[in-house]
Amino acid sequence: MTHTDLRGGSDDSDEEGRSVCFWWKSAGELEYEKLRFDTMSNAPKVSPRIRLLRELERLGLLSSETLNEIRHKLHSYRPGDFWVPTGGITKEDLEIPAVNTLLLLGFHNAGKTSLVNLMYRVFARSGLLHFAQTSSSSTGTNSSTSKSCLFMEEHNVLRSTQSGFCVYDTQGFRYNQVEAALEEVTDWMTNGVHHKKLCLLPGDDAGQESPAGSIFATRDVNYAMVVANAWEIYTSLNLGDTTPLEALKKLFHLPALRNSGENPLLILTHGDKLSTDDRIDSRLKICEFLGVSEVSGAYDVVCVTENGYLTDEYDPISSYSVSEAVYRGLIISDKGHLPKRRFLDWAYLVFVCLMSAFAAIFSFLARICDYFVPKNKLKSSKKLL
Structure with a gap:
């Protein structure tokens, strides 16, 4: 992928492919003129929209230059590799787990399972099939999906026997049962999680049983990522319904999710269903409401294209974004390891x-x-x- 200027000009003849990847290039001629002026003049005050465009330009550049590098770091990662010695404590003095655990949280149709599928494709680089069941793959009224999502799923997205981390896919919460969801999440963060753990909220089928749940190792959650459907939230806001956004705020700011004083990362999905301006505007409004940086606090990821294909090759920026999000999650995880009790x-x-x-x-x-x-x-x- 060759170098581009701020307007999206390229020496590459494959302009159509580039316009797909760099979706924000159509944000407007004036926006990019202002972005170029601010970059040259080092203006101290820049609007959130311009800061976001700069961040998207950064991701666009890194996706072509350092994606393989960050992927290699994740493949060679072992828990504790990203820990920085502080306070005279050595790495040997820490309680470091054999595997760091990243927990995906979100409401129904947020795109958590599709995100797991994208991780498999980006990190494992093999196979063309979905590795986890998504709502798009089920028929009818999501009957099979709703049953499978009652159980936690541990995913080794590197598909390696020496993987240093795992990702947990969880049940999608409902907006009218936020308090019950917060209690469930607090329990997971306090007591740990395990593969095939039964997740029941009021109204779920209590007859379900966790299949041999006791045989799976219980893992402490090291870091959480909150996945949100940007299209659903933005559409609701335009209709005057703030319920999805308010529910997201309660989940995002749950005290149990803060590791080493850090907020969870916000992963926005389904933004490709919006126009370019609405996609940018939705991220700005969601981040402002949550009180997080629109640049460093969130990632905009397209998991599945409108034709049902995973976007690892179609959208390398999404591939790099999910890689960087996991990389940052592991850095924060290693910061949160506690000293051993002597x-x-x-x-x-x-x-x-x-x-x-x-x-x-x-x-x-x-x-x-x-x-x-x-x-x-x-x-x-x-x-x-």
């Missing part, structure tokens, strides 16, 4: 528990004495004193 730590914990137990016992005895000792004796004892 003997003195356990001794201190036992001492604190014993002191708390003694305090509770003496408090209980004091209450008993206060209840059984007559009040007149207490008065006489006070007079003697």
